[in-house]
Amino acid sequence: MENHNKVLMLMVCTFFFFSMPTYSIQNTLTSNQFIQYNDTLVSAAGTFEAGFFNFGDPQQYFGIWYNSISPRTYVWVANRNTPAQNSTVMMKLTDQGSLVILDGSKGIIWNSDSSRIGVEPVVQLLDSGNLVVKDANNTQNFLWESFDYPGDTLLAGMKLKSNSVTGPYRYLTSWRSPEDPATGEYSYRIDMHGYPQLVTEKGSRILYRGGSWNGILFTGVPWQRLYRIYNFSAVITDKEFSYQYENLDNSIITRVVLDQNGITQRLTWSDRTQIWEATSTRPADECDVYALCGINSNCNVTDFPNCKCLEGFVPKFQTKWKSSNWTDGCVRKTDLNCSHGDGFLKYTSMKLPDTSSSWFNKSLSLEKCKTMCLKNCSCTAYANLDIRNNGSGCLLWFDNIVDMRNFPDQGQDIYIRLSSSELVYTSDPKKNKRNSKHAGIIAGVIALIIGLTLIVMVTLAYRKKLGCIRNLFQKKDMEDGDSATIFDFSTITSATNHFSNRNKLGEGGFGPVYKGITVDGQEIAVKRLSKTSIQGIEEFKNEVKLMATLQHRNLVKLLGCSIRQDEKLLIYEFMPNRSLDYFIFDTIRSKLLDWTKRLEIIDGIARGLLYLHQDSRLRIIHRDLKTSNILLDIDMIPKISDFGLARSFMGDQAEANTNRVMGTYGYMPPEYAVHGSFSIKSDVFSFGVVVLEIISGKKNSGFCDPRRRLNLLGNAWRLWIEERPEELIADILYDEAICSEILRFIHVGLLCVQQLPEDRPNMSSVVLMLKGEKLLPKPSEPGFYAGKNNMNSAGSSINEATISLLEAR
Numbered sequence: 001m002e003n004h005n006k007v008l009m010l011m012v013c014t015f016f017f018f019s020m021p022t023y024s025i026q027n028t029l030t031s032n033q034f035i036q037y038n039d040t041l042v043s044a045a046g047t048f049e050a051g052f053f054n055f056g057d058p059q060q061y062f063g064i065w066y067n068s069i070s071p072r073t074y075v076w077v078a079n080r081n082t083p084a085q086n087s088t089v090m091m092k093l094t095d096q097g098s099l100v101i102l103d104g105s106k107g108i109i110w111n112s113d114s115s116r117i118g119v120e121p122v123v124q125l126l127d128s129g130n131l132v133v134k135d136a137n138n139t140q141n142f143l144w145e146s147f148d149y150p151g152d153t154l155l156a157g158m159k160l161k162s163n164s165v166t167g168p169y170r171y172l173t174s175w176r177s178p179e180d181p182a183t184g185e186y187s188y189r190i191d192m193h194g195y196p197q198l199v200t201e202k203g204s205r206i207l208y209r210g211g212s213w214n215g216i217l218f219t220g221v222p223w224q225r226l227y228r229i230y231n232f233s234a235v236i237t238d239k240e241f242s243y244q245y246e247n248l249d250n251s252i253i254t255r256v257v258l259d260q261n262g263i264t265q266r267l268t269w270s271d272r273t274q275i276w277e278a279t280s281t282r283p284a285d286e287c288d289v290y291a292l293c294g295i296n297s298n299c300n301v302t303d304f305p306n307c308k309c310l311e312g313f314v315p316k317f318q319t320k321w322k323s324s325n326w327t328d329g330c331v332r333k334t335d336l337n338c339s340h341g342d343g344f345l346k347y348t349s350m351k352l353p354d355t356s357s358s359w360f361n362k363s364l365s366l367e368k369c370k371t372m373c374l375k376n377c378s379c380t381a382y383a384n385l386d387i388r389n390n391g392s393g394c395l396l397w398f399d400n401i402v403d404m405r406n407f408p409d410q411g412q413d414i415y416i417r418l419s420s421s422e423l424v425y426t427s428d429p430k431k432n433k434r435n436s437k438h439a440g441i442i443a444g445v446i447a448l449i450i451g452l453t454l455i456v457m458v459t460l461a462y463r464k465k466l467g468c469i470r471n472l473f474q475k476k477d478m479e480d481g482d483s484a485t486i487f488d489f490s491t492i493t494s495a496t497n498h499f500s501n502r503n504k505l506g507e508g509g510f511g512p513v514y515k516g517i518t519v520d521g522q523e524i525a526v527k528r529l530s531k532t533s534i535q536g537i538e539e540f541k542n543e544v545k546l547m548a549t550l551q552h553r554n555l556v557k558l559l560g561c562s563i564r565q566d567e568k569l570l571i572y573e574f575m576p577n578r579s580l581d582y583f584i585f586d587t588i589r590s591k592l593l594d595w596t597k598r599l600e601i602i603d604g605i606a607r608g609l610l611y612l613h614q615d616s617r618l619r620i621i622h623r624d625l626k627t628s629n630i631l632l633d634i635d636m637i638p639k640i641s642d643f644g645l646a647r648s649f650m651g652d653q654a655e656a657n658t659n660r661v662m663g664t665y666g667y668m669p670p671e672y673a674v675h676g677s678f679s680i681k682s683d684v685f686s687f688g689v690v691v692l693e694i695i696s697g698k699k700n701s702g703f704c705d706p707r708r709r710l711n712l713l714g715n716a717w718r719l720w721i722e723e724r725p726e727e728l729i730a731d732i733l734y735d736e737a738i739c740s741e742i743l744r745f746i747h748v749g750l751l752c753v754q755q756l757p758e759d760r761p762n763m764s765s766v767v768l769m770l771k772g773e774k775l776l777p778k779p780s781e782p783g784f785y786a787g788k789n790n791m792n793s794a795g796s797s798i799n800e801a802t803i804s805l806l807e808a809r
């Protein structure tokens with residue numbers, strides 16, 4: 001009888017698909033088997049895992065990620081634009097070999113649309129990260145494969161493809177945000193106008209080019225560093241272009257990803273630092289910005305200004321050009337003669353210009369190529385197509401030269417057409433120099449200033465967050481010329497009016513925080529770590545490293561960092577509404593936060609913390625959660641900040657000890673303040689204090705009941721056991737209608753601040769408890785309850801700053 005019930009239940013649970021549910025670990029699924037919310041497929045060698053996932057919201061996606069890398073890194077998402085609305089969801093393989101995702105109402109929300117029908121189809125997750133559908137007896141011929149539908153990530157073996165008639169059909173598209181895999185606005189693809197080239201586009205506008213294929217790699221990619229590690233290959237036919245890379249060293253885990261800001265990076269996993277390190281980034285510098293210098297010019301990062309007209313060309317509008325507006329580019333000094341008398345000037349080590357108006361022939365020699373160019377009046381340049389074997393093939397450009405730059409060491413030779421009179425002039429360097437010497441000095445000074453400004457602007461536009469991290473962590477490993485810190489120290493100095501007192505937002509434990517406005521008008525918050533600060537270089541690195549890998553709506557966003565000698569700066573997004581303490585402890589401003597807002601704030605903090613503890617897969621303990629570390633954005637959405645003390649945990653290591661007890665009195669749990677032992681439950685304690693402070697409008701550390709010498713926790717506890725907890729609620733919040741809800745929050749707050757860490761709920765329970773979806777147990781006495789056994793003077797301390805106690809050994 002009981003067995004019968006079980007079977008019945010199973011049938012109910014499995015949506016009446018009469019088959020057995022699957023469980024990890026397996027890598028293959030046959031037709032009519034399915035994967036639901038909790039199941040995963042793991043590839044044979046355990047490299048990749050596939051299954052449903054979410055970002056802390058009810059919405060569910062089916063995707064593929066690295067099985068053993070944390071934070072979890074997704075490489076592919078099936079239903080990126082059509083998430084399931086709740087966890088009642090499944091993926092199954094139909095008899096014909098189509099993969100479908102069904103939601104709770106059994107509606108198909110995603111379909112692999114496989115046109116090929118299988119006889120005995122199975123779906124398998126391969127160690128390459130490819131999810132394939134094939135016939136059980138046929139190992140090679142796939143009916144469908146996820147590699148044919150790239151998302152934002154290019155894995156080894158995946159192909160970018162374009163057709164000369166229909167255009168790109170396999171290409172990367174960015175996510176909308178780090179937690180929204182929906183198709184974003186950027187794409188990374190092969191442009192088939194003229195000779196094929198790799199481009200990143202926003203909509204249909206080119207942002208930057210990887211360049212055209214030179215036989216080894218795309219001309220704008222620093223291939224010399226990479227081609228021993230990866231085998232890049234392209235198949236070029238009249239109709240098609242197909243590009244891929246293979247990993248020659250299997251110990252390297254690598255991927256190319258197009259992020260939501262349109263930045264492309266090759267990232268490799270570092271076991272040593274446990275982060276993804278960028279081995280190449282595009283745009284790498286300002287000269288990578290498409291057509292920065294306008295037409296018929298050249299961009300050189302080592303020159304100021306970066307833009308120069310090609311030899312024999314002059315700015316179209318002199319004054320505009322001199323004021324660094326290069327958009328109109330340059331025009332010829334002397335028109336081409338066309339019929340005869342034209343020649344070419346050779347440029348070496350260049351990234352070849354935009355090939356969208358070009359022509360090519362693989363078998364023509366360079367000499368023939370030149371002849372071809374001279375024959376056509378609109379041909380303006382020629383170069384070899386393939387750089388292997390001293391060069392071969394012919395590439396011709398027509399009309400204007402666009403987006404050319406110096407590319408030291410690995411660039412190519414290109415020959416630019418000039419009228420013979422210009423050639424005579426430019427080939428006489430002495431005459432050239434004498435003419436321009438004097439003006440050159442003055443122009444140089446002006447140009448230097450303009451150039452610096454531009455660099456700042458462009459650098460800010462592309463916040464190369466990872467570049468800074470690279471600097472911090474692997475200076476030694478880096479190659480010359482790669483040392484670009486994102487935020488130039490002097491930029492920040494001027495953005496903050498030289499750290500003037502007027503710009504000061506507040507003083508954190510580790511040093512003052514300033515408001516800054518960058519040249520492009522972006523508001524930033526700059527944390528300046530004082531030289532005497534107890535936040536040493538270790539804490540600084542820690543904060544940068546953690547923040548760079550964390551992304552959540554309720555965590556403050558790190559824009560970058562800057563170091564000069566012993567000056568260390570962290571640059572964050574600016575939060576116009578300051579921090580929570582600014583509101584809740586002020587009699588006037590506290591009126592601006594009604595209960596609905598406060599509830600949302602508490603909920604937001606809980607979600608941020610849950611993400612840190614659990615969903616980020618890094619298991620991070622913040623260790624210094626307090627109202628002044630909870631910043632509020634323009635919509636009063638809370639953002640947890642100040643990660644200087646945060647610690648990341650590997651695996652299941654649930655608690656640790658430290659000799660340096662750091663944190664803030666009033667928010668520290670007893671086991672940490674007294675024994676230096678900390679765990680995720682330390683944060684839960686701090687969270688409980690914050691909740692009670694938000695509800696009462698009183699500071700735990702500052703609150704003092706003169707008669708009983710109780711702190712806020714003690715007072716809350718006393719009111720709780722005397723069954724009049726509503727007296728804790730701040731007067732301005734009190735309202736019969738919502739009283740029971742507030743009481744639930746007090747109850748949860750008290751559960752969080754219990755004396756013993758093991759009694760405190762974890763954050764996932766807290767989130768459910770706050771929603772009223774989980775039964776609340778009876779709380780026991782809070783830690784640091786100064787009522788009877790006054791453990792410590794902490795309760796009466798009014799020191800708000802983060803402190804450091806060096807525990808006696």
Ligand SMILES: *[C@@H]1O[C@H](CO)[C@@H](O)[C@H](O)[C@H]1NC(C)=O
Pocket residue numbers: 037038087
């Ligand atoms: C997923 O697993 C968890 C714990 O293993 C269980 O509590 C939960 O009910 C499962 N959810 C589904 C949808 O199967």
Ligand SMILES: *[C@@H]1O[C@H](CO)[C@@H](O)[C@H](O)[C@H]1NC(C)=O
Pocket residue numbers: 085086087088103104105
């Ligand atoms: C889950 O979503 C489906 C479709 O959106 C809906 O029909 C179903 O009722 C939902 N289930 C729950 C438990 O909310």
Ligand SMILES: *[C@@H]1O[C@H](CO)[C@@H](O)[C@H](O)[C@H]1NC(C)=O
Pocket residue numbers: 119120136137
């Ligand atoms: C697949 O192979 C098995 C065993 O070799 C055989 O029994 C089965 O008929 C084959 N299926 C098909 C569709 O060829």
Ligand SMILES: *[C@@H]1O[C@H](CO)[C@@H](O)[C@H](O)[C@H]1NC(C)=O
Pocket residue numbers: 231232233
């Ligand atoms: C690189 O790939 C090409 C084409 O796929 C292949 O012919 C060649 O042998 C590969 N080279 C190496 C070193 O693996």
Ligand SMILES: *[C@@H]1O[C@H](CO)[C@@H](O)[C@H](O)[C@H]1NC(C)=O
Pocket residue numbers: 300301302303406408
């Ligand atoms: C441009 O850059 C290269 C190398 O980066 C350098 O050698 C050269 O002098 C620079 N200036 C010009 C005008 O080419």
Ligand SMILES: *[C@@H]1O[C@H](CO)[C@@H](O)[C@H](O)[C@H]1NC(C)=O
Pocket residue numbers: 325326327328
């Ligand atoms: C540069 O000139 C172009 C074209 O005249 C104009 O649209 C653009 O706004 C100018 N840029 C700046 C920064 O002034």
Ligand SMILES: *[C@@H]1O[C@H](CO)[C@@H](O)[C@H](O)[C@H]1NC(C)=O
Pocket residue numbers: 337339340341
């Ligand atoms: C082109 O060059 C030839 C020979 O140098 C000369 O006779 C002719 O006038 C030139 N034509 C133009 C339009 O400059």
Ligand SMILES: *[C@@H]1O[C@H](CO)[C@@H](O)[C@H](O)[C@H]1NC(C)=O
Pocket residue numbers: 361362363364
């Ligand atoms: C390329 O040049 C070769 C040699 O001159 C010629 O045979 C061939 O037709 C040309 N191909 C194209 C596409 O023009």
Ligand SMILES: *[C@@H]1O[C@H](CO)[C@@H](O)[C@H](O)[C@H]1NC(C)=O
Pocket residue numbers: 359375376377378379398
């Ligand atoms: C020169 O090349 C352009 C672009 O390929 C072409 O449209 C034009 O017909 C050519 N002119 C001559 C005279 O060959």
Ligand SMILES: *[C@@H]1O[C@H](CO)[C@@H](O)[C@H](O)[C@H]1NC(C)=O
Pocket residue numbers: 389390
């Ligand atoms: C390339 O050019 C150099 C110098 O001209 C020559 O020694 C070498 O043999 C050439 N290599 C090939 C593959 O043609």
